[in-house]
Amino acid sequence: MQLDQYKVTANISLTKSQTKVVIDDAEKELKKVRKQLGKLQDTLYAHGKYSVLICLQGMDTAGKDSLIREVFKDFNARGVVVHSFKVPTELELKHDYLWRHYIALPARGKFGVFNRTHYENVLVTRVHPGYIMSENIPGVNAVDDINESFWNQRFEQINNFEKHIAENGTIIFKFFLNLSKEEQKNRLLRRLRKQEKNWKFSPGDLKERKLWDKYQTCYEDAINRTSKPHAPWYTIPADDKPSARYLVAKIMFDTISAYTDIKEPELDDDIKANIELYKQELNNE
Template sequence: MPSRFRLAKSARLGKARDRMGAKMRAADFAVSPKEAHPLRGRNPGETAGFRSKEEAREKLESDVRKLAQRQEVFFAARSFALLIILQGMDSSGKDSLIRHVLTGLNPQGVEVSSFRRPTEEEAAHDYLWRCARRLPERGKIGIFNRSYYEEVLVVRVHPGLLASEGLRRRAASPSFWSERYEDILAFERHLLRNETIIVKFFLHLSRREQAKRLLDRIDRPEKRWKFSLADIQERERWSDYQSAYEEMLAATSTREAPWYVLPADHKWFTQLAAAGILLERLVELPLRYPEPRPESEAELRRAKEILQRERDR
C-alpha cells in the first residue's frame, strides 16, 4: 500500500485537475531524504490537470522565456554555477527535455555533456573523474545527460562492468554500494559549498510507455538510428533497474540537492514540470547584475559623450 505521505503528495498534484494551469511547486516532485520507496504511488502518467500538450504549451513557452531572462542575470552575476542532472530509462525523454526546455537559453552559458560507457582513459580513473572535468564554472549551466549516478544504476544491475574499473575484488564487500552513495553525497556537498546549485531530475517512465516509444523508433526510419537491441535486453532487467533507482533516490536525495521525480509518460508534461522547477530554483537565488566599478562611471560618461557627438553630427 502507498504510504500516507505518498498519497498526500500524489493528491497535491491531482488537485489541479479542476483548475487548468494551477501552480505546481518543485516540492510536489521532490523526494524526501531517506524516503522509503520513493517511486511507490507516483504515477508516470500524471499531468497535474493539464489534459493535452496544447493546453500546456502556453505555460511552457512562458516559463522558458522567464528562464532565459533569469539566465541572463545568472550569467552576468557569476555568483553560482548550476548543474542539472538527468537520469532515466532509455527513451524516457532526456534528449527532448534538453531540446524543448534548455535550448531557449543563451548557448554561451550552457554546456551539455552526455556520459556513455567509460572510455579506456576514463575507466583508468576514479568514476567521478570524467564528470568532474565537465562541471560548469560560475555563471554557467552544465547539463549532464546521465552522470556519475550510472555507477550505482547500470553498474549495480551489471556488476561485471566493475572489472573494467579494476574493482571486481572490492565490489565483493557488503558495504560497496553504500560507500558509493557516501562518495556521491560527499562530492555533491563539496560542490554545494562552492556555490554550485544541483538540480537532479529522474524521468519516471512506465514499462508500457517505453515499449510504445521503442516500437516508434523501429517503425519510423528517421528514428531507427536511436534504436539498439540492447534496449530490449535491458527491458528484461526492468525490475532490477526500478529497485536500483529507488535505492539510489532514497540514499542520495538531500534537502540541499533533492531528486525531483518527473512523470515521463507524456513528454510535454515532463518538460513543463522541469521548466517550472528550474525557474523556481533560479528565482530563489539572490542574483543581481554586477555594480559598475567607481572608475567605470567616468568611463561610461565619457563613452556616452563621444557616441552622442557622433550621432548628432
C-alpha cells in the same frame, strides 16, 4: 501548481509514484518559462558566483534528449553545456569513476546538463556488477568482492561529491524521469515503426527492458539514499513529454529565482557618474 510534491524529501516507492500528469497548455507555458530561464542565465553569468548542474536520469526512451532540446532552446548557446556520459573510455577508466564528471562540471555563470550522470555508477553497474571489473579498483579482484559495503561506500562518495560542489557554489537539480513500462513499450515500437527513428533502436534496449524491475529497485534505492537539501531529487512523471518538460523548467526557474543574491553587479561609482559623458563621446564621433 504544487511543485514540491515532486521533490523527494522522504523515502519514496517508485511503484506508487505517478508516471503521468497532463498539464493544460504545457507547451505554451514552457515557452514562457524557458525565456525567463534564458534571461536568468544572463544574470547568473554576470553575477559570476554560482553555476547550475542539471542531472537527468531515466530508463531508455524516458525523453532526456528531447527535454534538453526543448527546455534550453532560448538559452545563449555559450551559457549551457551538455554532456552525455556513455561507456567510460580507456582514459576515463585510468581515473576514479567520478573524475570524468568533475572535469565536466559547469563553470560559474553557466548551466551544465548531465544526460545520464555519475549515478550510472550505482545503477547500470549495480544491475551489471561485472562492469566494475574494468575500473581496476584495488581490493576488487572478482565480482564477489562487490558487496553491500562496496555500494554503501560508493553512495557515500557520491553524497560527498555533491556536498562539496554545492558548498562551492553549484546549484544542483537531479531529475528522475519516471516512465511507465507500458509507455516505454509504446516508444520502442514507435522507433521501429518510423523509419526516421530506426537509428535510435538497439536490440540491447530489449535486453535491458527485461531487467526493468531490477533497475526500478536500484533507482529507488539511489534516490532515497542521495536526495539531500543541497542536492534534491525530483521524480518527474514522464509519460506525457510536454508536461514533463514544463515541470523541469518551472522547478529550475522557481528555485533559482529564490536566490535573492543573484543579481547583475552594479557599475563602479566612477563609471556611473560618467555615463552621460561616455554617451556624448560616442555620439560626437
